[in-house]
Amino acid sequence: EPEVTQTPSHQVTQMGQEVILRCVPISNHLYFYWYRQILGQKVEFLVSFYNNEISEKSEIFDDQFSVERPDGSNFTLKIRSTKLEDSAMYFCASSGALLGYGYTFGSGTRLTVV
Amino acid sequence: GNSVTQMEGPVTLSEEAFLTINCTYTATGYPSLFWYVQYPGEGLQLLLKATKADDKGSNKGFEATYRKETTSFHLEKGSVQVSDSAVYFCALSGGNTPLVFGKGTRLSVIA
Numbered sequence: 760e761p762e763v764t765q766t767p768s769h770q771v772t773q774m775g776q777e778v779i780l781r782c783v784p785i786s787n788h789l790y791f792y793w794y795r796q797i798l799g800q801k802v803e804f805l806v807s808f809y810n811n812e813i814s815e816k817s818e819i820f821d822d823q824f825s826v827e828r829p830d831g832s833n834f835t836l837k838i839r840s841t842k843l844e845d846s847a848m849y850f851c852a853s854s855g856a857l858l859g860y861g862y863t864f865g866s867g868t869r870l871t872v873v
Numbered sequence: 874g875n876s877v878t879q880m881e882g883p884v885t886l887s888e889e890a891f892l893t894i895n896c897t898y899t900a901t902g903y904p905s906l907f908w909y910v911q912y913p914g915e916g917l918q919l920l921l922k923a924t925k926a927d928d929k930g931s932n933k934g935f936e937a938t939y940r941k942e943t944t945s946f947h948l949e950k951g952s953v954q955v956s957d958s959a960v961y962f963c964a965l966s967g968g969n970t971p972l973v974f975g976k977g978t979r980l981s982v983i984a
Contacts (some may be wrong), residue, residue, distance in 0.1 A: 792971060801915070802962060802974040815971060849917060852972075861907050862972055866916035 761785040765851050765865035772841055772872055780836045780868045782851030792852040792862060793826065793832045795819070802850070808834065841872045875900045879963045879975035886953055894938075894948040894978045896963035904928075905968035906939050906946040910918050911960045911977070920948075920961070953982045 764783040768805055772778050786792050786811055793805040806816045813826065823839045834853075848869050852862035880895040898904065908920040909929070921930030926941035935950045946963060963975040 794974075801976040804971045804973065807928075807971050852917075861909075861919045861922050861966075863919070864909075864917040 760855075761863070761866035763853055763863050763870050765849075768866070769869045770855060770871070772870070772873055775840050778838050778841055778870065780838075780849050780851075780870070782836075782865055784815075784833045784851065784853030785855075785863055786832070788838055788853035788855045788863070790814075790854040790855070790856070791828070794850045794852065794864075795838045795847040796850065796867075797847045806869060814866075816836055828853055838870075841870075843872050844873045846870060874966055875904065875967050875973045876965050877971055877973055877975035878915075879961075879966055879978055881976075883979040884899055884961075886909065886980070888955055888984050889952045890925040890982075892948070892950040892953045892957075892980065894961055894980070895947065896946045896947065897953055898944050898963075898965050900944075900965055900967040902967055904965040905977070906937070907966070907972070908935070908937055908946070908948050909962040909964055909974070911962065913959070936974055940941060955982045958982045959974070 766781045791808040796802045804817050806820045807814045809817045825837045827835050848867045852863045854862045876899045878897050905924045907922045909917045910920045921932040923930040923939035929938045937946050937948045958981050960977045960979045962977045964972050966972045
């Protein structure tokens, strides 16, 4: 069964450093997403991406965040200057359509900012 | 905007007990509804879905029925196992909006 692959599984970074979280979505999917889950809390939408541009973003997705699909297969989330409160599990997801099919999620990257 | 409310956890049950996790939603139009499961240390897996009113989604002994009149999508299982211990998330997708999750309900099943 096709999978969404995320790397690394765990990243520790110092406050103020830049991090790039990587995802390889399912190859024939068209819609891509980043979500995050702060430990013990709900899963929150960050951004959606379609046709090489952001289609929607939440209030959380401010100027310190950016996304890119650099080579047609990878989908990356960059956090420019990490803060302690960015510590969370970040999930990438992809979908073949907007409605009705659900998303396939990766297993997540646990980001710890120290 | 779209939102999902699900029952607070944790829920602790003995093996073979009946499970219900309540979920209600607010949405414009006709959303699709989902249950996702997160096993310890893992990501989110789609458990079941329903795309229109009165549809019943089912998988692995779990089922949920899309009730438009009560805006609900309660998750049920007749006989839970220890291996069902996980966090369960109700979610919806409406129109062209991204998937919106409830807060999750932690289920612990004891032998």
